[in-house]
Amino acid sequence: MRKYFITGLLILVPLAITLWVLHAIISTMDQSLLLLPVEWRPEKLVGFKVLGIGTILTLLIVFVTGLLAQNFIGNYVIKAWESLLQRIPIVSSIYSSVKQVSDTLFSSSGNAFRKAVLIEYPRRDCWTIGFLTGVPGGDVVNHLKGDFVSVYVPTTPNPTSGFFLMLPKDEAIELDMSVDAALKYIVSMGVVAPEHLPTK
Structure with missing residues (x-):
């Protein structure tokens, strides 16, 4: 009896x-209907x-926004909007920070989350998976001796929160594993293990 109950849970809980999650995402995106006049909204038209x-x-x-941004006029409007x-005062700091993060994450030329790495964290002989996000910059570089890399270590099972670390490059072991496989491994708390690869 217990075996069948657990089997049912394993099937139904992920579903x-x-x-x-899909309902939450779609419901949130449906809020864009509030931009339309009341007469044009589906509930008014179909009941x-x-x-x-x-x-x-x-x-x-x-x-359409992306399409318009590719031409000269759209690009000019976006630059004028960003300049405004x-x-x-407060909006500028929030907007610039969010824009820098989104440009890094979504730009095809960005380096965020391009590689999964294995590091010792939070102490020696204790290992976790992180993602390379680049190299330290600004005044931080003046206080670090040698080659360092920036690594984001996500928490389990919620990878949207985590820790930002700067550690020596030779202490970050690059993994022959896709970012998607590494994320699944982290979110599942190690249950969904990636495919085993032969040692090089």
């Missing part, structure tokens, strides 16, 4: 969590709320 219409609208807005935001 329930997946559906819950009931249609889940997912706002998601399509959000994706369309993102696509930079002049607002």
Whole structure:
């Protein structure tokens, strides 16, 4: 009896969590419908709320924004908008910080999360997986002797929080493992192990 119950949990819990996350994402993206006049909203036109219409609208807005930003006029408007935001005291610091992070994460030329590494953390003989995010910069470089790398160590099972470390390059062992496989390994708390590769 207990065996069947656990088997049922192993099947239904991941499915329930997946559906819950998808519902939360779609419900959040559906908020873009609030930009439309009341007369144009689906519940006004068909008489009931249609889940997912706002998601399509959000994706369309993102696509059109990217399309417009590629031409001269759109690029000029974006620069003017960013220049305006930079002049607002509190907004400028928040916007510039978020933009730097998003440019690093989503830019095709960015180096964030390009490689999974194995490091000793939080103490010697205790190992964890982290992600290379680049090299230290600014005045930090003046206080570090030798080659250092910047590493993000995510927490388990929530990888959106974690620790930022700067450690000697020779102490970060590059893994022959994709970022996706490493994230699955971390989120599953080691249950979903990546494929075993022969030693080089």
